[in-house]
Amino acid sequence: MSVLVIAEHDNAEIRAATLNTVTAAQQLGDDIHVLVAGADCAAAANVACQISGVTKVHVADAPEYAHDLVENIAPLIQQLAGDFSHVLAPASTYGKNILPRAAALLDVQQISDITEIQSADTFVRPIYAGNAMATVQSTDAIKLITVRTTAFEAAAETGGSATLEEVAATGDTGLSQFVGQELTRSERPELTTAGIIISGGRGMQSSENFAMLERIADKLGAAVGASRAAVDAGYVPNDYQVGQTGKVVAPDLYIAVGISGAIQHLAGMKDSKVIVAINKDEEAPIFQVADFGWAADLFKAIPEFEAALDDAA
Amino acid sequence: MKVLVPVKRVIDANIKVRVKADQSGVELNNVKMAMNPFCEIAVEEAIRMKEAGSVEEIIVVAAGPEKSQETLRTGLAMGADRGVLITSDTPLEPLSVAKLLKAVVEKEGTELVLMGKQAIDGDNNQTGQMLSALLGWSLGTFVSTIECNDGGYKVVREVDGGLESVQLTKPSVITVDLRLNEPRYASLPNIMKAKKKQIDYYTPDDLGVDVTPRVHVLKVVEPPPREAGIMVQSAAELVDKLKNEAKVI
Ligand SMILES: Cc1cc2nc3c(=O)[nH]c(=O)nc-3n(C[C@H](O)[C@H](O)[C@H](O)COP(=O)(O)OP(=O)(O)OC[C@H]3O[C@@H](n4cnc5c(N)ncnc54)[C@H](O)[C@@H]3O)c2cc1C
Ligand SMILES: Nc1ncnc2c1ncn2[C@@H]1O[C@H](COP(=O)(O)O)[C@@H](O)[C@H]1O
Numbered sequence: 070m071s072v073l074v075i076a077e078h079d080n081a082e083i084r085a086a087t088l089n090t091v092t093a094a095q096q097l098g099d100d101i102h103v104l105v106a107g108a109d110c111a112a113a114a115n116v117a118c119q120i121s122g123v124t125k126v127h128v129a130d131a132p133e134y135a136h137d138l139v140e141n142i143a144p145l146i147q148q149l150a151g152d153f154s155h156v157l158a159p160a161s162t163y164g165k166n167i168l169p170r171a172a173a174l175l176d177v178q179q180i181s182d183i184t185e186i187q188s189a190d191t192f193v194r195p196i197y198a199g200n201a202m203a204t205v206q207s208t209d210a211i212k213l214i215t216v217r218t219t220a221f222e223a224a225a226e227t228g229g230s231a232t233l234e235e236v237a238a239t240g241d242t243g244l245s246q247f248v249g250q251e252l253t254r255s256e257r258p259e260l261t262t263a264g265i266i267i268s269g270g271r272g273m274q275s276s277e278n279f280a281m282l283e284r285i286a287d288k289l290g291a292a293v294g295a296s297r298a299a300v301d302a303g304y305v306p307n308d309y310q311v312g313q314t315g316k317v318v319a320p321d322l323y324i325a326v327g328i329s330g331a332i333q334h335l336a337g338m339k340d341s342k343v344i345v346a347i348n349k350d351e352e353a354p355i356f357q358v359a360d361f362g363w364a365a366d367l368f369k370a371i372p373e374f375e376a377a378l379d380d381a382a
Numbered sequence: 383m384k385v386l387v388p389v390k391r392v393i394d395a396n397i398k399v400r401v402k403a404d405q406s407g408v409e410l411n412n413v414k415m416a417m418n419p420f421c422e423i424a425v426e427e428a429i430r431m432k433e434a435g436s437v438e439e440i441i442v443v444a445a446g447p448e449k450s451q452e453t454l455r456t457g458l459a460m461g462a463d464r465g466v467l468i469t470s471d472t473p474l475e476p477l478s479v480a481k482l483l484k485a486v487v488e489k490e491g492t493e494l495v496l497m498g499k500q501a502i503d504g505d506n507n508q509t510g511q512m513l514s515a516l517l518g519w520s521l522g523t524f525v526s527t528i529e530c531n532d533g534g535y536k537v538v539r540e541v542d543g544g545l546e547s548v549q550l551t552k553p554s555v556i557t558v559d560l561r562l563n564e565p566r567y568a569s570l571p572n573i574m575k576a577k578k579k580q581i582d583y584y585t586p587d588d589l590g591v592d593v594t595p596r597v598h599v600l601k602v603v604e605p606p607p608r609e610a611g612i613m614v615q616s617a618a619e620l621v622d623k624l625k626n627e628a629k630v631i
Contacts, residue, residue, distance in 0.1 A: 138548075166524070169515075181505065195505065209596050244519070245551060247548055248536060248548055297560065314502075359611045361628075362613045364613065377617035381625055
């Protein structure tokens, strides 16, 4: 069976989520193709050829594929999909935006956010914020699937030697135009790939106080995340949000500070290997999922934690 | 201009769901139901557009069991003008819902659909994208700001890397994110008034849509529980556990 993976990239580099998606694809077949749709994306296509396990890279290089405009990319996926048993994309905002539009063009019921592949047509996916796991079987001829990247290891970035094939562009629908973007710049690791994450909630009280978490993040090489309440209050940008409707993360270590542990937040982090919770309320639900809980005022605890890290270094 | 707002009836976001013993799904009997929170945000935005004069009529539409009427009434009490209920006892998949919504869009001649980015029961995050494809309209997903202008809508999207602005050409499907607005509560007089607002009923057959499921749910189980952890009393103890026991720092 041939499987098509829709690559997420910035025209130069392939984004990490693509690598996890390739691993999921490898559980479905051994002929793994990758689509790189972009503008001046030859560099990204070449990087994709190196990914271990990839047999062919389709590159659609045209101005209409700049900025990931969904109305232009969905017809391209529709055009290619017929040759594949499965079409996979990461369950990132990129994949969630694009794949359902392609699925409807193909008259396919997409399967979102799979965490396990049981067979070519049977998959496991979380529902109700991860409070239940559904095993579902698709009867569609082609399966369109988004993949929860934390549930699959990343494929090796090198070791592959895929062939490169150019595909004809499908044209500009003119339905939307990119205006601009405000990306959060950070020297720290990305939330979805970080090995350690320290997240703050409403208990942080202000944007300035997040600096306390940032200092610890820098000591540990960690990413900084947040609860919805902290984002809504404007302490940190939207892309920090971890949860059911934000990012799903599963680092080796997740440190929740001043976060109560609402189900919607747990949905995004409860598969972390080790969870630490620091909260002044002993009854906070976050302690029910924490491996190590510390009932303390964070304004006292965080400076002490920072000092203890220095002592142990 | 008429705007269509699809609203879904789901288990209230504050309720902890329970998986049924026979693994056929989650328990819905005697469980508090509510309008999907993202749909509330879409209704609120439509009302604000109407208050600003860019929308004349707001039609809320729900597909599902008869009881979805309650969800429509909630939208009508918030300020929507009319309701459409598509009754179906077959569980509806996003593709089926999108096909039903397309039929309603065509019947009503709406030029804008505002809807939630995600229903918090199935967590599919698909229906708006699918509807936009079936209609051949522009699409803005995960939107936290909408500005009406001559060409259509300038929207700000919440993406993994931050924020992105896109100009959508009318007509459009827009799926809304949490930070677009804060939905209002319906006042008691408005709840009373909503009881008299019109709701039109259809079945999938009336709309010529085949809603046979493509995906079968084989079983639904609880996720594996996390083992209980321990409480620490000091920073030194925490660092020691992380370093020497869990070996994660
Ligand atoms: C549709 C929907 C989607 C949602 N999606 C998400 C999502 O993706 N992600 C998400 O996180 N939430 C989401 N939520 C929101 C979620 O329900 C909670 O409201 C939110 O997670 C609460 O954030 P919090 O824990 O920071 O705030 P709170 O619940 O207010 O908790 C603050 C905590 O800080 C503690 N605290 C306060 N001061 C101190 C101090 N000095 N020292 C130590 N501890 C202190 C308090 O004891 C409390 O436990 C969603 C909700 C809905 C309805
Ligand atoms: N049965 C339904 N009735 C009305 N609207 C729906 C229904 N299912 C989904 N929607 C709409 O589609 C959005 C996204 O849902 P989903 O794709 O299921 O996550 C919801 O917020 C609703 O606006």
